[in-house]
Amino acid sequence: METLLRSCPTFTAKSPVKLGVGKQFAFCSFAFSKQRSCNVKLRAIRRSSQDGSSSVEDVRKDSVLLGAEKDESGSIVGFRLIPQSVPGDTKISNSGDNISNDKEVIVDDDLVDKRPTKVTYNIVFVSSEASPYSKTGGLGDVCGSLPIALAAREHRVMVVTPRYLSGGPSDKKFAGAVDLDCRIKVSCSGGVHEVAFFHEYRAGVDWVFVDHPSFHRPGNPYGDAYGAFGDNQFRFTLLSHAACEAPLVLPLGGFTYGEKCLFLANDWHTGLVPVLLAAKYRPYGVYKDARSIVVIHNLAHQGVEPASTYNNFGLPPEWYGALGWVFPTWARTHALDTGEAVNILKGAIVTADRILTVSQGYSWEITTPEGGNGLHELLGSRKSVLNGITNGIDVDEWNPSLDEHIPSHYSLDDLSGKIECKIALQRELGLPVRPDCPLIGFVGRLDYQKGIDIILSGTPDLLQDDVQFIMLGSGEKQYEDWMRATEATIKDKFRGWVGFNVPISHRITAGCDILLMPSRFEPCGLNQLYAMRYGTIPVVHGTGGLGDTVKTFNPFADEGKGEGTGWAFKPLTRETMLDALWVAIETYRKHKSSWLGLMKRGMERDYSWDNAAVQYEQVFKWVFTDPPYVS
Numbered sequence: 001m002e003t004l005l006r007s008c009p010t011f012t013a014k015s016p017v018k019l020g021v022g023k024q025f026a027f028c029s030f031a032f033s034k035q036r037s038c039n040v041k042l043r044a045i046r047r048s049s050q051d052g053s054s055s056v057e058d059v060r061k062d063s064v065l066l067g068a069e070k071d072e073s074g075s076i077v078g079f080r081l082i083p084q085s086v087p088g089d090t091k092i093s094n095s096g097d098n099i100s101n102d103k104e105v106i107v108d109d110d111l112v113d114k115r116p117t118k119v120t121y122n123i124v125f126v127s128s129e130a131s132p133y134s135k136t137g138g139l140g141d142v143c144g145s146l147p148i149a150l151a152a153r154e155h156r157v158m159v160v161t162p163r164y165l166s167g168g169p170s171d172k173k174f175a176g177a178v179d180l181d182c183r184i185k186v187s188c189s190g191g192v193h194e195v196a197f198f199h200e201y202r203a204g205v206d207w208v209f210v211d212h213p214s215f216h217r218p219g220n221p222y223g224d225a226y227g228a229f230g231d232n233q234f235r236f237t238l239l240s241h242a243a244c245e246a247p248l249v250l251p252l253g254g255f256t257y258g259e260k261c262l263f264l265a266n267d268w269h270t271g272l273v274p275v276l277l278a279a280k281y282r283p284y285g286v287y288k289d290a291r292s293i294v295v296i297h298n299l300a301h302q303g304v305e306p307a308s309t310y311n312n313f314g315l316p317p318e319w320y321g322a323l324g325w326v327f328p329t330w331a332r333t334h335a336l337d338t339g340e341a342v343n344i345l346k347g348a349i350v351t352a353d354r355i356l357t358v359s360q361g362y363s364w365e366i367t368t369p370e371g372g373n374g375l376h377e378l379l380g381s382r383k384s385v386l387n388g389i390t391n392g393i394d395v396d397e398w399n400p401s402l403d404e405h406i407p408s409h410y411s412l413d414d415l416s417g418k419i420e421c422k423i424a425l426q427r428e429l430g431l432p433v434r435p436d437c438p439l440i441g442f443v444g445r446l447d448y449q450k451g452i453d454i455i456l457s458g459t460p461d462l463l464q465d466d467v468q469f470i471m472l473g474s475g476e477k478q479y480e481d482w483m484r485a486t487e488a489t490i491k492d493k494f495r496g497w498v499g500f501n502v503p504i505s506h507r508i509t510a511g512c513d514i515l516l517m518p519s520r521f522e523p524c525g526l527n528q529l530y531a532m533r534y535g536t537i538p539v540v541h542g543t544g545g546l547g548d549t550v551k552t553f554n555p556f557a558d559e560g561k562g563e564g565t566g567w568a569f570k571p572l573t574r575e576t577m578l579d580a581l582w583v584a585i586e587t588y589r590k591h592k593s594s595w596l597g598l599m600k601r602g603m604e605r606d607y608s609w610d611n612a613a614v615q616y617e618q619v620f621k622w623v624f625t626d627p628p629y630v631s
């Protein structure tokens with residue numbers, strides 16, 4: 001640690017004075033806040049014990065309803081989050097951190113006593129993607145917008161992500177970030193690697209970019225035309241080490257985030273963060289008061305490499321067990337294969353203080369053999385600290401009345417622009433311009449998860465009907481080739497845009513009538529949320545977050561007015577998908593008022609991050625209530 005600090009001139013030259021002042025300043029408010037937080041906790045506990053553990057079902061607290069989950073014996077094994085609308089503003093208390101920030105002090109005792117207290121945190125997101133700087137999918141969306149939503153709720157938020165430079169136009173996205181002139185040295189992969197930090201303060205968030213030559217190459221964050229980069233384990237090990245140092249060494253806005261911060265490690269790429277806290281820092285008294293949460297956006301990717309690569313992580317040898325992983329016999333490649341490997345996400349699940357997924361449905365699915373990708377038993381054993389919170393969306397970027405990528409704007413009050421978007425899309429892609437023809441869209445990665453094989457098998461039958469179908473996506477070559485071939489043979493009905501194109505994705509979302517998502521599994525899914533906001537009706541496989549967010553249309557409900565926002569079919573087969581599509585198409589053709597009802601109910605829903613942010617805050621409180629993970 002000392003070496004690291006010495007190698008950071010900015011920190012050693014300036015920080016002691018500022019930290020001293022900050023600490024002293026923070027001390028009063030910290031002591032005060034601890035008392036306040038304790039009071040809040042005690043009230044909750046007292047309520048529980050008053051009710052008796054068997055009767056603790058729902059406790060409304062700070063605008064979140066807590067539902068106790070019990071096992072067969074009646075013992076409480078965890079709490080469900082039941083989102084509530086946020087009732088007015090809560091009053092800000094402080095960050096609970098000994099690094100001061102200027103948002104945290106309340107001096108008026110009367111005011112404090114009368115209003116609910118809100119504790120704010122120093123939050124460090126660590127992610128391999130953060131939109132708009134980098135994005136290959138939903139992870140980038142979430143890590144680009146949730147931090148802003150939390151910062152708007154008075155938390156101090158930093159996002160640590162790589163400074164990817166590919167030598168192309170996308171490099172401009174990092175133009176606003178300045179070199180902090182702070183270098184650290186990371187020991188891993190048999191060497192010592194110097195890493196720099198760049199910084200941009202935007203939308204209330206400290207965007208910190210980790211700079212190293214391995215992040216400078218053509219391609220996307222994970223690979224190029226030849227496949228995944230061979231050194232991804234090294235690149236994301238560097239990111240994780242750098243992220244652990246950032247709160248200690250970067251005096252952002254004059255003050256470091258300090259040791260009492262909350263790390264949110266997203267997916268396997270940053271899964272080493274909780275392991276490093278437990279293995280490298282806490283045994284030496286650093287980060288004793290920090291906490292970590294691993295956020296699982298996709299359990300299918302776990303960062304598994306041969307066991308011999310363990311030494312590359314820069315972890316003490318005795319911590320092998322945290323990451324050690326043995327493949328089942330059937331998954332081994334030959335008779336002498338012992339199946340031994342290291343699994344970064346497994347290490348994160350073992351050592352993180354809490355675990356989050358991006359929907360409640362998925363948080364349950366991953367504890368089952370079908371959805372657990374081999375980790376279901378481990379996840380089941382940590383069920384009491386596992387929660388699911390459905391993602392929000394960036395309602396500014398995805399707003400049909402302001403969207404810069406679509407040709408006509410529209411809203412709930414005036415839908416006329418939507419048909420113009422449809423006509424413009426048909427014209428742009430060279431399809432026959434037919435406003436009445438049902439237009440179906442798909443946007444997403446072309447891989448097994450997204451059920452592309454089901455689309456592929458159902459498309460010939462679907463296109464027998466008088467419909468048009470547009471697909472946008474990139475991924476597995478066999479599916480890209482199939483899209484090109486189908487477009488070439490069924491020119492008047494099918495368009496397959498191979499590639500990653502954000503403006504086109506907006507135009508498909510706005511111009512189509514139906515959005516198809518037959519995902520095999522879907523932790524949350526964002527495109528169905530974008531679709532509903534744009535009055536485009538989702539037809540989805542009712543799994544994970546898709547099942548949680550799309551309610552199947554029932555024309556007879558609500559005294560014949562109908563309810564539901566789309567169709568969620570189950571199980572996932574070619575037939576069930578086609579059946580659901582045909583019901584949707586017939587409803588579009590023959591029941592215009594029902595269709596309008598579907599569109600309006602979808603558009604009316606609140607997709608903002610506010611609901612999710614309230615639930616995240618509840619989990620933040622829980623994570624600081626429990627002691628941190630120590631071996």
Ligand SMILES: Nc1ncnc2c1ncn2[C@@H]1O[C@H](COP(=O)(O)OP(=O)(O)O[C@H]2O[C@H](CO)[C@@H](O)[C@H](O)[C@H]2O)[C@@H](O)[C@H]1O
Binds near residue numbers: 138298473522527
């Ligand atoms: N070719 C293309 N051109 C332009 N844009 C494209 C595109 N292909 C995909 N996108 C965009 O990438 C995002 C994909 O988000 P998803 O949530 O659907 O999936 P993803 O599987 O990447 O994310 C994982 O993480 C997220 C976030 O938690 C979970 O919602 C999800 O279930 C989980 O699998 C959307 O913004 C979409 O518009």
